[in-house]
Amino acid sequence: MSAEKPVFLVTGADLASDALALLRDYQVVFAGKTPTEDEIVALCKQHDPVAIIVRYSKVGAAAMDAAPSLKVISKHGSGTDTIDKVAATARGIKVVAAVGANAAAVAEQALALLLACAKSVVTLDQRMHAGHWDKATHKSVELEGRTVGVVGLGAIGQRFARMADAMGMRVLGFDPYATELPAYIQSADLETIWRESDAISLHCPLTADNAKLVNAKTLAACKKGVIIVNTARGGLIDEAALLEAVQSEQVASAGLDSFAVEPMTAPHPFHGEKRITLSPHIGGVTADAYVKMGVAAARNALAVLNG
Template identity: 85%
Template sequence: MTRPVLLVTGADLAPQALALLGDFEVVYAGRTPTEDDIVALCRRHDPVAIIVRYSKVGAAAMDAAPSLKVISKHGSGTDTIDKVAAKARGVAVVAAVGANAAAVAEQALALLLACAKSVVTLDRRMHDGHWDKATHKSIELEGRTVGVIGLGAIGLKFARMADAMGMRVLGFDPYATNLPAHVQSSDLATIWRESDAISLHCPLTADNAKLVNEKTLAACKPGVLIVNTARGGLIDEDALLQAVRSGQVGGAGLDSFAVEPMTAPHPFHGEGRIVLSPHIGGVTADAYVKMGVAAAANALAVLRG
């Protein structure tokens, strides 16, 4: 008797996650699968479940897998899954919410500090033989205000780190309740107006695409720092680049981009006040295990009713 198939849209899964999936034949899509690859694998194997690591899963993939019951995200963001199509076909969509929260919040803090302390620029100058002590001044974050947009597991963990550094924390999330005392609930207008730094931790939706744009950046304090470890589509990249070049944005730390992998050359390349990382905020050895186990457990919970 053949085992039901579980498709992983990636090249691997943590051994601890695989240990939960002994009743299934696990099929891997490879390191960089395309949407067409996913559709072809669904047609060939008719999986009952898909664990989504990379690429998108749309209506075509679902139609190619009539036995499909659940799509489980290896992480917290489900924007790469067509949830409307899934609902129409009775396919559950679940996410490993919070599994990578520590990893992503730490990356956001690292990017904020890199911008405030000019870590990348000073490192490069030092390696070139310069000693800029007499001419450089960094930004002290204690006592400054950070706006946190999105107060899920990641945003709240980042907010706690910022509070521990002595920052005033403004938070915006229309769905968040029972906020901790160190997060001051605010509207977006207040966050644009009062924040010295802004960190994005919200999902990408049709309503908030290009939330950070020419108009909202103009409403910010001159020299504001922008950090994005959420989704690239939250930022109008052209507007951000112009704001960095004009000095309206003092620095940007970015871990996600409108198009991924980032095309080369890219307008951000060579901009000294933009610190880049390749969407690796949630990629740690610990998070790899946590997300894999949560994704597998979530899928099993649906399949077993």
């Protein structure tokens, strides 16, 4: 190693000061704003970290093999799909996540996207700035009394469901691992969610089994005019199928915060489609969540290191 203190490698350019205070007995090395996998491997070879806090990029077997002292990989957030968990398990490396630390932030972003779609917020703003007054011709969607299907009922999904219930929506929820659901979530299978939902919000992790869960077949099974919201992982959606469904008006509108390839680069098929509202995977990026996730990621890693 390059220092007397054991090293924490952060695959990002910064970490909340409260989190850094917890790591005062360690040297903290930052990989930069958008590190590549190769850069992470090189830093692992150089510093042999005992822990990695994952913010951006992927951590695979090569990085693990380059750090023989590595004992824990801690996700700065809840989704661990960017970590090769099979490789970690094979090497005796613990993978932990800051589950729930960004739940409020992401659930609020999902609600914001749902409302933006239902109320045509972006389109009307652009029309107003261009000098138009569409009061006589525009009709928004009223969400009270409508049904929202929530796929994934962890901390984020349940928080979103609670907000939807507070607006008077009927909430259908699907999660094969969720137990003891609150009374306002009606457990349903996916077929029921596709068939009965006026809006669908995705809050599940991305796995090999649910990749492109929202696809041409499932979208065709939905109500005509459904709203699709995704603040989870872009790989849950077949983007070409969603675009086609929006253009055919099978899907009325979509609000997306995550994408199959990130960062999204121009040109992209979604660009210019007025009924798709986009945000750059910032659902969990708030000042409060930044601190909560950093502290949780540090504490989770330290708990492993301290046995």
